[in-house]
Amino acid sequence: EHTFDLTAHPHTRLNILTGEWVLVSPHRSKRPWQGKVEAPGLAQRPAYVEDCYLCPGNHRADGTQNAAYDGPIAFTNDFSALLNDTPSGGANEDGLLVARSQKGICRVICFSPRHDLTLPEMEMPDIRKVVDLWQNELKSLAAVPYIKYIQIFENKGEIMGCSNPHPHGQIWASEDVPMEIEKETRQQRNYFQQHGRSLLSAYLEKELKEEVRIIAQNEHFVAVVPFWAVWPYEAMIISRRHVQHIMQFTDVEKDGLADILKRLTTRYDNLFQTSFPYSAGMHQMPFNDGEDHSEWHWHMHFYPPLLRSATVKKFMVGYEMLAHPQRDITPEYAAARLRELPEVHYKTAEV
Amino acid sequence: EHTFDLTAHPHTRLNILTGEWVLVSPHRSKRPWQGKVEAPGLAQRPAYVEDCYLCPGNHRADGTQNAAYDGPIAFTNDFSALLNDTPSGGANEDGLLVARSQKGICRVICFSPRHDLTLPEMEMPDIRKVVDLWQNELKSLAAVPYIKYIQIFENKGEIMGCSNPHPHGQIWASEDVPMEIEKETRQQRNYFQQHGRSLLSAYLEKELKEEVRIIAQNEHFVAVVPFWAVWPYEAMIISRRHVQHIMQFTDVEKDGLADILKRLTTRYDNLFQTSFPYSAGMHQMPFNDGEDHSEWHWHMHFYPPLLRSATVKKFMVGYEMLAHPQRDITPEYAAARLRELPEVHYKTAEV
Ligand SMILES: O=P(O)(O)O[C@H]1O[C@H](CO)[C@@H](O)[C@H](O)[C@H]1O
Ligand SMILES: O=P(O)(O)O[C@H]1O[C@H](CO)[C@@H](O)[C@H](O)[C@H]1O
Numbered sequence: 296e297h298t299f300d301l302t303a304h305p306h307t308r309l310n311i312l313t314g315e316w317v318l319v320s321p322h323r324s325k326r327p328w329q330g331k332v333e334a335p336g337l338a339q340r341p342a343y344v345e346d347c348y349l350c351p352g353n354h355r356a357d358g359t360q361n362a363a364y365d366g367p368i369a370f371t372n373d374f375s376a377l378l379n380d381t382p383s384g385g386a387n388e389d390g391l392l393v394a395r396s397q398k399g400i401c402r403v404i405c406f407s408p409r410h411d412l413t414l415p416e417m418e419m420p421d422i423r424k425v426v427d428l429w430q431n432e433l434k435s436l437a438a439v440p441y442i443k444y445i446q447i448f449e450n451k452g453e454i455m456g457c458s459n460p461h462p463h464g465q466i467w468a469s470e471d472v473p474m475e476i477e478k479e480t481r482q483q484r485n486y487f488q489q490h491g492r493s494l495l496s497a498y499l500e501k502e503l504k505e506e507v508r509i510i511a512q513n514e515h516f517v518a519v520v521p522f523w524a525v526w527p528y529e530a531m532i533i534s535r536r537h538v539q540h541i542m543q544f545t546d547v548e549k550d551g552l553a554d555i556l557k558r559l560t561t562r563y564d565n566l567f568q569t570s571f572p573y574s575a576g577m578h579q580m581p582f583n584d585g586e587d588h589s590e591w592h593w594h595m596h597f598y599p600p601l602l603r604s605a606t607v608k609k610f611m612v613g614y615e616m617l618a619h620p621q622r623d624i625t626p627e628y629a630a631a632r633l634r635e636l637p638e639v640h641y642k643t644a645e646v
Numbered sequence: 647e648h649t650f651d652l653t654a655h656p657h658t659r660l661n662i663l664t665g666e667w668v669l670v671s672p673h674r675s676k677r678p679w680q681g682k683v684e685a686p687g688l689a690q691r692p693a694y695v696e697d698c699y700l701c702p703g704n705h706r707a708d709g710t711q712n713a714a715y716d717g718p719i720a721f722t723n724d725f726s727a728l729l730n731d732t733p734s735g736g737a738n739e740d741g742l743l744v745a746r747s748q749k750g751i752c753r754v755i756c757f758s759p760r761h762d763l764t765l766p767e768m769e770m771p772d773i774r775k776v777v778d779l780w781q782n783e784l785k786s787l788a789a790v791p792y793i794k795y796i797q798i799f800e801n802k803g804e805i806m807g808c809s810n811p812h813p814h815g816q817i818w819a820s821e822d823v824p825m826e827i828e829k830e831t832r833q834q835r836n837y838f839q840q841h842g843r844s845l846l847s848a849y850l851e852k853e854l855k856e857e858v859r860i861i862a863q864n865e866h867f868v869a870v871v872p873f874w875a876v877w878p879y880e881a882m883i884i885s886r887r888h889v890q891h892i893m894q895f896t897d898v899e900k901d902g903l904a905d906i907l908k909r910l911t912t913r914y915d916n917l918f919q920t921s922f923p924y925s926a927g928m929h930q931m932p933f934n935d936g937e938d939h940s941e942w943h944w945h946m947h948f949y950p951p952l953l954r955s956a957t958v959k960k961f962m963v964g965y966e967m968l969a970h971p972q973r974d975i976t977p978e979y980a981a982a983r984l985r986e987l988p989e990v991h992y993k994t995a996e997v
Contacts, residue, residue, distance in 0.1 A: 297733045298733060298735070299732070299733045299734060299735025299736070299747045301737065301745060304729075304732045304733065304735075304747060305727065305728050305729055305732050305747070305748045305749075305750070306732075306736070306745050306746055306747045306748050307745065307746050307748050307822065308744065308745045309744035309745070311741070311742060311744070315825055316822075316824075316825055318727065318728075318748060318820075319745075320727040320728070322729070323725055323726075323727055331804040331805060331807070374674055375674075376656065376669065376671040376674055376965070376972055376974075377656050377669075377671070378655075378656055378673070381650070381655045381656050381657075382648045382649060382650045382655065383650060384649070384650025384655075385650070385657070386652065388852060389848070389852070390662070391662060391845075391848060391849050391852050391873075392852065392873050393659065393660035393662070394652060394657050394658065394659045394660070394670075394873075395657055395658050396650045396655060396656070396657045397656045397657050397658050397669060398656075399656070444969075446965060446968055446969045448964040448965060448968050449964065450961070450963045450964040453682040454682060455961065455963045455964070456682070456961025456963040456964075465964065465965070467965050467969065469669075469969075471658060471667075473667075473968075473969030473970045474666055474667055474969070474970040475967075475968055475969055475970060476969065497740070497742060498742050501739060501740070501742050501743065522742075522743045522745075574963045574964040574967050574968070575964075576964060576967075576968040578968065596967075596968060598967050610801075610806065610807025612801045612806045612807040612925045613799040613800065613801040613806070613807075613816065613925040613926075613927060614727070614797060614799060614816070614818050616826075616925050616927075616947075616949050617797055617799050617824075617826055617925070617927040617929065617947060618795075618797045618818065618820075618824030618825070618826055618827065619824045619825040619826060621727055623727075
């Protein structure tokens, strides 16, 4: 076989959002695995846990008592990586040792009072409340004049460094625009200036025509395995409408976001019949930097580590750290597997 | 306290080799940990294991029988991510779906016939033989006209995705220059053009004067926790002489490299009294791209994940994947801890 074929031959793919490359080795999925196997997560958790510092009414690590909350709540992280009162300053020794002080605010968002639920197991109206809370949080953080970027994210599962299984996400808002956002701003701006439309609108059009990497869609959002996916079952949620940030979403769009979130994460859980670990987060425009950012197109990334089963993950190690990321199965294969799964959660499916 | 202080206040630091930033949160090391705890590695392994596919005389996954080797050996990876005979080609749909075919060669290097050893537990003359083999491998791979970059690396330990505990490293040689090397080439070239000396010579001079981030040194090499370290106990080995690649090292320099490798990895093992996991690899100039690359300064990176003990690691997840890397303890603290450790391996130390 001597014609180059994306489904069979090693190749690199370009991430148009960052300008970076990933190495794809489609022929390599048959590699035997004698390495690390993860312990499967606990199948069923109780709805309330006495020593969980996020359950309603409980005391947190710093002594604060949680409200007896019955919907999602947000509060400032007791162990914030960024603090509101950091004095400004920095260092620069001949351009060799360079540092900048960094102010910020870190928030925790409990998705539900129930300790035993995760997004795919929550009801649509309850996920919608999380979307509303994200909007409110963004609004109040963007009103802080020194805040330039607001990163909303979730680490789900022990193997993603999640320190408490109670369903929760985080928000880290910072004085500077983080690197990944700088890259995405540059790439989107270049495209927008050249073509007069957003990069992700053009990309989405192509994906909807080709269909091979689409996982699920509704009237307002599309879930797709990006052409340049690094993690085995990586996905993106892209809004059909070109908006810059989550505050612009209307009521029906917010319902649509709750819907696509539930459907994508349910497919994830169903893939290996396990509570599927991932880090996920939304990318949107920077604030308070004096620019209008019409190039920005809101989207959400899902980076899940599992590769072959509930216990075998992909390691981003040696070559990945020193050279560039590498993947074995193709994004097209991953999308096909996710697409063929039901949207009823395996725990509630009738036998 | 309202003067900015690098040892107390959150800040970002610039990686001068890549142009990227890391967020440092020195105040955060007191955070309680209720998350994932790793299983400690097996304390003692046998010198020979019947079903290890890397032990001398054994059969590998593809049926090949290993030689009855008594020093380090190299062979082509049975599950190479890159292949020598990939047809050339690619795809480009309106700059949105972009791919390039990628040829290459993947090699495995067994450091020792002994299944139970790792670099810190090997004798200096035996580590020196590994250095000689790296040189020979680089020489023959650089002679392949299409090979532009040769990545020599090691994944050590289960939690670094190492699929076999037999001490071994890898080499992935590719048709294109990987991203991390592109970044380091750009940064080093800019500095070299402006200052007429290598970026790492200038950096090393500064570190040797300040001393606070130095771990160990000999006549030819220095081990340092870089100012911009991302991983808790990240380190770099930098050659005092400005050379572009490992083939240029003289006999005494090769002895010096074996010496600093043994001393750094012994300190690592002694830190938490465990076989210290890491991904490590050397960075050197690209080949066969028609450029002279005098800007390049050979160095080696060590990326170890452990944070607080043999079982608690740092997770590079949510914020790190979506925004930029974050660390808790300062590089200066990490260097001080590594510096105060003995250079006799804890397993052989008298009680
Ligand atoms: O080649 P190995 O040892 O089978 O695999 C290991 O190293 C590779 C190169 O860093 C990684 O891509 C794999 O994820 C890791 O498990
Ligand atoms: O903030 P947490 O949940 O304690 O910590 C987790 O998320 C952070 C943000 O992604 C990471 O820096 C930590 O390594 C991870 O364990």
